[in-house]
Amino acid sequence: MSLTVSPELLEKAQQGPVDNEDFIACVRQSLPYAWSVVARVAEELAASGAAFADNQTEPPDEAARGQLLRLVGSDAMRAAVERHFGVRLAFQNCHRLALFNPAAVAEHEEFVTPRSQILNQRPELVNC
Template sequence: MSLTVSPELLKQAQDGKVDRSDFLACVRESLPYAWSLVSRLAAEREQSGAVFVDNQIAPPDEAAYGQLFRALASTSIREALEAHFGVRLAFQNCHRVAVFDLGAEEAYASFTTPEAQLLNQTPALVNC
């Protein structure tokens, strides 16, 4: 499962009225590695004023990899993270999360090309 959902949050979903802050709390508690990575990158981008910053360090274990995959593969989780942190997210390989300023269209487009994906390949990442 991607998220550990409390009975109260499940009831909100069944009623069709999920509170955004409750959903974000569920994501933060269920996927702490992914949350902390996105949070750190968003803060770095904000502090530096760069159009984007990215993570180049592999997660410490399989559980952390799984959290990144679940967070970034889910449209609703990704969109909630983007809205909460005021950024746009992109993902390459198994751990290269990038956080973009919302106005950084050119940098985002360049990062997400097939060429960028291919150039970011290394033998070490074949089975990540």
């Protein structure tokens, strides 16, 4: 299961649309490792003023790796996180999460190319 949904949030969803902040709170509580990575990289991006910032630290265990994969694998979660932090996400391998300033279109396009994916490969990441 990707998220741990409270009975109250489930009932709210059954009644109609869910507020983005309620959904973000559910993501933050359900995926604490993934949330901490996104929040840290968002702070780095804001502080640096660069086009993007990225995480290159491997997760400490498979549960943490799974959280990152669930976060980036869900269109709804990815979009909510992008709206919340005002960034654009990109992902390579099992842990390289990058957050882009929305104006950094060229940098984002380069990051998601096959060339960039190939250059980011290392033997230890084959089965991540």
